[in-house]
Amino acid sequence: xxxxxxxxxxxxxxxxxxxxxxxxxxxxxxxxxxxxxxxxxxxxxxxxxxxxxxxxxxxxxxxxxxxxxxxxxxxxxxxxxxxxxxxxxxxxxxxxxxxxxxxxxxxxxxxxxxxxxxxxxxxxxxxxxxxxxxxxxxxxxxxxxxxxxxxxxxxxxxxxxxxxxxxxxxxxxxxxxxxxxxxxxxxxxxxxxxxxxxxxxxxxxxxxxxxxxxxxxxxxxxxxxxxxxxxxxxxxxxxxxxxxxxxxxxxxxxxxxxxxxxxxxxxxxxxxxxxxxxxxxxxxxxxxxxxxxxxxxxxxxxxxxxxxxxxxxxxxxxxxxxxxxxx
Amino acid sequence: xxxxxxxxxxxxxxxxxxxxxxxxxxxxxxxxxxxxxxxxxxxxxxxxxxxxxxxxxxxxxxxxxxxxxxxxxxxxxxxxxxxxxxxxxxxxxxxxxxxxxxxxxxxxxxxxxxxxxxxxxxxxxxxxxxxxxxxxxxxxxxxxxxxxxxxxxxxxxxxxxxxxxxxxxxxxxxxxxxxxxxxxxxxxxxxxxxxxxxxxxxxxxxxxxxxxxxxxxxxxxxxxxxxxxxxxxxxxxxxxxxxxxxxxxxxxxxxxxxxxxxxxxxxxxxxxxxxxxxxxxxxxxxxxxxxxxxxxxxxxxxxxxxxxxxxxxxxxxxxxxxxxxxxxxxxxx
Numbered sequence: 131x132x133x134x135x136x137x138x139x140x141x142x143x144x145x146x147x148x149x150x151x152x153x154x155x156x157x158x159x160x161x162x163x164x165x166x167x168x169x170x171x172x173x174x175x176x177x178x179x180x181x182x183x184x185x186x187x188x189x190x191x192x193x194x195x196x197x198x199x200x201x202x203x204x205x206x207x208x209x210x211x212x213x214x215x216x217x218x219x220x221x222x223x224x225x226x227x228x229x230x231x232x233x234x235x236x237x238x239x240x241x242x243x244x245x246x247x248x249x250x251x252x253x254x255x256x257x258x259x260x261x262x263x264x265x266x267x268x269x270x271x272x273x274x275x276x277x278x279x280x281x282x283x284x285x286x287x288x289x290x291x292x293x294x295x296x297x298x299x300x301x302x303x304x305x306x307x308x309x310x311x312x313x314x315x316x317x318x319x320x321x322x323x324x325x326x327x328x329x330x331x332x333x334x335x336x337x338x339x340x341x342x343x344x345x346x347x348x349x350x351x352x353x354x355x356x357x358x359x360x361x362x363x364x365x366x367x368x369x370x371x372x373x374x375x376x377x378x379x380x381x382x383x384x385x386x387x388x389x390x391x392x393x394x395x396x397x398x399x400x401x402x403x404x405x406x407x408x409x410x411x412x413x414x415x416x417x418x419x420x421x422x423x424x425x426x427x428x429x430x431x432x433x434x435x436x437x438x439x440x441x442x443x444x445x446x447x448x449x450x451x452x453x454x455x456x457x
Numbered sequence: 458x459x460x461x462x463x464x465x466x467x468x469x470x471x472x473x474x475x476x477x478x479x480x481x482x483x484x485x486x487x488x489x490x491x492x493x494x495x496x497x498x499x500x501x502x503x504x505x506x507x508x509x510x511x512x513x514x515x516x517x518x519x520x521x522x523x524x525x526x527x528x529x530x531x532x533x534x535x536x537x538x539x540x541x542x543x544x545x546x547x548x549x550x551x552x553x554x555x556x557x558x559x560x561x562x563x564x565x566x567x568x569x570x571x572x573x574x575x576x577x578x579x580x581x582x583x584x585x586x587x588x589x590x591x592x593x594x595x596x597x598x599x600x601x602x603x604x605x606x607x608x609x610x611x612x613x614x615x616x617x618x619x620x621x622x623x624x625x626x627x628x629x630x631x632x633x634x635x636x637x638x639x640x641x642x643x644x645x646x647x648x649x650x651x652x653x654x655x656x657x658x659x660x661x662x663x664x665x666x667x668x669x670x671x672x673x674x675x676x677x678x679x680x681x682x683x684x685x686x687x688x689x690x691x692x693x694x695x696x697x698x699x700x701x702x703x704x705x706x707x708x709x710x711x712x713x714x715x716x717x718x719x720x721x722x723x724x725x726x727x728x729x730x731x732x733x734x735x736x737x738x739x740x741x742x743x744x745x746x747x748x749x750x751x752x753x754x755x756x757x758x759x760x761x762x763x764x765x766x767x768x769x770x771x772x773x774x775x776x777x778x779x780x781x782x783x784x785x786x787x788x789x790x
Contacts, residue, residue, distance in 0.1 A: 181601060192624035192627070
């Protein structure tokens with residue numbers, strides 16, 4: 131198995147799917163000649179030509195809307211929104227169109243579109259290149275929302291998203307792109323959408339996370355093990371619909387739950403995870419459900435100390451985990 | 458009957474039978490629409506949104522398309538348009554009554570939200586103009602697959618202010634896609650008149666910004682609409698790119714069954730517009746051109762009446778969807 135970066139996993143998934151299926155194509159701002167501002171589509175235009183790797187006009191609603199039309203026709207477009215922050219002008223197309231096409235046509239039409247968007251901070255991106263916008267899309271039945279944290283999951287889930295016959299919003303934490311490396315098998319595989327994954331087995335506390343902060347939890351768990359505290363770490367991977375069974379199992383296993391995400395706390399995905407636990411396994415708990423999240427401020431500021439204040443770190447996560455362990 | 462020198466349709470490439478068929482669809486749409494208002498006022502259907510006044514624009518446009526391979530991304534007034542593309546009076550009444558057999562949505566959507574994969578009519582929604590980028594996407598897909606297809610999308614003049622109109626038209630202009638942007642300018646966006654909608658004089662003026670032709674025509678004349686559309690279709694099929702057509706019409710009735718247009722326009726204005734009603738006008742033309750006589754007109758009216766009666770009765774007696782079926786088709790099973 132080769133060790134590759136998160137962004138290489140994304141590129142490989144698109145490249146392999148485009149080789150496998152001529153109906154798969156890529157469109158977005160700067161995805162062609164430039165290979166994407168993060169280089170996620172690097173090399174694709176050379177291999178597949180500008181007919182299948184389309185540099186679009188700078189207009190997000192058209193990127194989503196044109197992809198939706200092509201998908202309804204029977205293609206499998208991968209539309210890139212350059213930064214998740216800029217998805218707002220495409221929300222009408224994603225929420226009112228893509229997510230509702232199957233339902234509103236009584237199963238006559240469907241929309242197999244994949245919309246990729248880099249999210250999250252820690253790259254000096256300030257308010258409008260750092261946002262975590264996933265919670266806006268996690269109460270939209272008809273839409274699937276995915277946010278992988280490892281190269282293996284990123285590749286397998288992106289392939290699953292492209293092959294899915296319903297719309298998938300695919301969030302990639304931009305800090306993971308080059309920071310996170312991992313083993314990926316050489317052959318073709320998919321990771322099923324809708325299933326969480328236990329990234330570390332443990333007995334004392336359960337941490338539930340996704341994206342970059344999942345890695346902070348794993349690093350903290352490593353340190354805590356030296357202190358004799360055993361942490362169980364669940365990676366949600368799919369944020370909508372949530373894997374309720376995996377959440378309940380993971381929470382019940384230790385009876386102490388910490389939910390961690392970079393998105394701000396109130397109204398975040400963690401609230402839904404907590405509600406699932408409260409509804410289904412409250413009496414298995416030995417401590418109140420804790421959440422460690424970004425602060426409830428409009429977005430991540432630019433100045434380094436302000437950005438640092440917003441971002442979670444392995445140390446902040448470690449502290450919260452230790453506190454819960456000693457509750 | 459003798460052929461009149463006032464025959465315009467032959468020169469436009471339309472046979473006598475075709476113009477009679479056009480008249481039939483216009484009349485059928487009008488009578489379905491009128492019946493739905495009656496049913497609404499009788500408390501039998503919750504909502505109506507009308508095509509009245511716009512039938513000539515819709516039928517003229519639809520006849521210029523290839524009903525075997527072209528795609529429609531219509532808007533909510535396009536009743537006459539979807540009838541030409543294959544939907545029936547029964548389909549429309551099933552939709553009005555929100556019955557399980559409604560082909561658009563199985564009773565899930567309000568009437569006027571058309572969609573039928575078998576007729577290549579893409580499912581639509583209520584937020585206006587979202588269908589415009591979809592049309593562009595279908596055209597892009599068709600071009601990628603080297604299919605000879607034209608995509609037609611329609612919208613009101615108010616909708617031409619939406620970002621999706623601009624974004625979609627620009628995308629199609631850049632890629633020279635086979636899309637026809639068809640604005641049915643009925644002069645009102647609910648209550649707001651044209652003068653408060655457009656900074657420019659005509660909707661068609663906007664085409665210049667996208668690098669393709671725009672033209673404003675009399676949308677009450679189905680032959681003019683057909684001729685203009687035919688050229689746009691030929692342009693699209695030849696790979697020369699999109700066309701914006703603004704068909705000027707008038708909405709003869711309120712915006713919907715929940716609107717009262719007396720609050721924003723005079724009765725005199727509406728009566729004046731009724732004098733230009735495309736349906737009697739086209740009937741008069743067909744008679745002048747020697748294509749239709751009194752007897753044929755009456756027979757046509759009776760045939761349409763019978764169709765609407767049958768459709769109403771069928772739809773009224775058809776079953777509603779099962780309540781629990783509300784849970785179906787969120788995702789693929």
